[in-house]
Amino acid sequence: MGRRGVSDRAGLIRAARRIVVKVGSSSLTTAAGGIDPARVRRLVEVLAAAKGAGAEVVLVSSGAIAAGLAPLGLTKRPRGLAAQQAAASVGQGLLAHRYQEEFARHGIVTGQVLLTVDDVTRRAHYRNAHQTFAKLIELGVVPIVNENDTVATSEIRFGDNDRLAALVAHLVHADLLVLLSDVDGLYDGPPGRDGSTLVPLVRSEADLAGVTTGTTGASGVGTGGMTTKVDAARIATGAGIDVVLTSADQAAAALAGSEVGTLFEATGKRRPTRLLWLAHATSGQGTLTLDAGAVRAVVERRASLLAAGITGVGGSFVAGDAVDVLDPSGAVVARGLVNFDADELPALLGRSTGDLKAALGAGYEREVIHRDDLVLL
Numbered sequence: 001m002g003r004r005g006v007s008d009r010a011g012l013i014r015a016a017r018r019i020v021v022k023v024g025s026s027s028l029t030t031a032a033g034g035i036d037p038a039r040v041r042r043l044v045e046v047l048a049a050a051k052g053a054g055a056e057v058v059l060v061s062s063g064a065i066a067a068g069l070a071p072l073g074l075t076k077r078p079r080g081l082a083a084q085q086a087a088a089s090v091g092q093g094l095l096a097h098r099y100q101e102e103f104a105r106h107g108i109v110t111g112q113v114l115l116t117v118d119d120v121t122r123r124a125h126y127r128n129a130h131q132t133f134a135k136l137i138e139l140g141v142v143p144i145v146n147e148n149d150t151v152a153t154s155e156i157r158f159g160d161n162d163r164l165a166a167l168v169a170h171l172v173h174a175d176l177l178v179l180l181s182d183v184d185g186l187y188d189g190p191p192g193r194d195g196s197t198l199v200p201l202v203r204s205e206a207d208l209a210g211v212t213t214g215t216t217g218a219s220g221v222g223t224g225g226m227t228t229k230v231d232a233a234r235i236a237t238g239a240g241i242d243v244v245l246t247s248a249d250q251a252a253a254a255l256a257g258s259e260v261g262t263l264f265e266a267t268g269k270r271r272p273t274r275l276l277w278l279a280h281a282t283s284g285q286g287t288l289t290l291d292a293g294a295v296r297a298v299v300e301r302r303a304s305l306l307a308a309g310i311t312g313v314g315g316s317f318v319a320g321d322a323v324d325v326l327d328p329s330g331a332v333v334a335r336g337l338v339n340f341d342a343d344e345l346p347a348l349l350g351r352s353t354g355d356l357k358a359a360l361g362a363g364y365e366r367e368v369i370h371r372d373d374l375v376l377l
């Protein structure tokens with residue numbers, strides 16, 4: 001249930017100390033012309049003013065692929081992953097440089113942070129990313145974040161930056177996530193279609209019941225459209241972070257607390273950050289089927305998953321991958337980061353950890369999924 005009305009929005013936004021702002025490719029670039037320097041300048045002016053007023057700002061910026069098209073002689077976003085990665089490699093440097101110059105006009109230093117899915121799921125990476133952000137913010141730097149497109153493979157790619165921004169908002173303990181696009185908010189149907197109207201406030205899933213979201217708009221450079229923005233809002237609000245979705249043109253009004261765009265009110269509380277991606281977005285690279293006792297242990301007692309309770313292994317995965325955990329009927333009950341390769345597991349199933357240690361050595365005493373790496377669905 002919601003806690004506030006639309007009229008409280010100004011207070012809510014003014015109270016936000018740490019803000020993650022995500023801007024889409026469609027608000028910064030065109031496929032034909034690359035980065036639009038005037039749009040970058042206007043955005044940076046708004047962010048610099050927010051910082052000047054005391055907010056800590058983290059910027060998640062898309063646009064690397066679009067910025068890299070023109071220098072490579074391309075006029076539209078290529079379909080193939082390798083070509084997109086090449087464009088991102090060219091464009092990311094141009095984008096970072098543009099931001100650096102614009103923020104410098106306001107006396108603000110920027111730092112580039114390129115993230116992969118691993119950085120928000122694997123424990124050591126997550127801690128490292130968290131510490132880097134904390135230090136940058138402490139130093140007064142504006143971190144400029146994007147997905148590390150040049151190395152991410154299709155299986156482990158966010159693709160759009162909306163969900164990445166939600167995870168970053170949680171990683172840095174933000175109070176507010178602002179999603180800026182080429183559309184001024186969430187509409188109940190494709191914007192521009194007869195009868196579609198703006199949804200000013202989303203307090204719970206019920207407010208999304210009559211809403212149809214589509215993929216990208218006319219820009220030709222965006223990814224994911226409104227669907228990934230609503231997913232991002234779900235991730236952030238479910239983790240206790242309010243979300244404002246509006247157009248880049250309305251960024252100043254949104255940050256001033258004016259009633260523009262769509263406010264998604266926080267519904268939940270903080271959860272361990274690196275598991276958010278596991279819960280919301282990734283799909284398992286394989287499956288582990290449990291017996292009824294193991295389901296009870298994992299779901300009710302929140303215990304680690306041991307080989308003794310596993311009855312079947314599906315798919316091909318390696319240690320560290322995300323796998324779906326199934327109950328005896330095949331329903332997904334949890335997802336976790338597995339500690340063994342798929343081909344190691346069949347020989348271990350049904351055996352106690354003591355037995356495995358005696359037969360195979362101390363390396364086999366470990367849990368198949370540690371409870372800290374397991375999220376219930």
Ligand SMILES: Nc1ncnc2c1ncn2[C@@H]1O[C@H](COP(=O)(O)OP(=O)(O)O)[C@@H](O)[C@H]1O
Pocket residue numbers: 023024025026027062180181182183185186187188189190191212213214215216217218219221222223224225226227
């Ligand atoms: N229900 C909806 N409400 C608002 N926009 C929508 C909706 N469904 C689809 N869209 C489209 O989503 C587009 C924004 O997403 P996208 O192109 O990925 O932009 P960005 O680069 O900002 O991420 C808008 O241009 C709009 O046409």
Ligand SMILES: N[C@@H](CCC(=O)OP(=O)(O)O)C(=O)O
Pocket residue numbers: 023024025026061062063064065066088146147149159160161162221222223224225
């Ligand atoms: N990381 C990619 C983001 C891809 C993309 O288009 O995202 P978005 O515009 O946020 O939907 C890039 O910088 O080009």
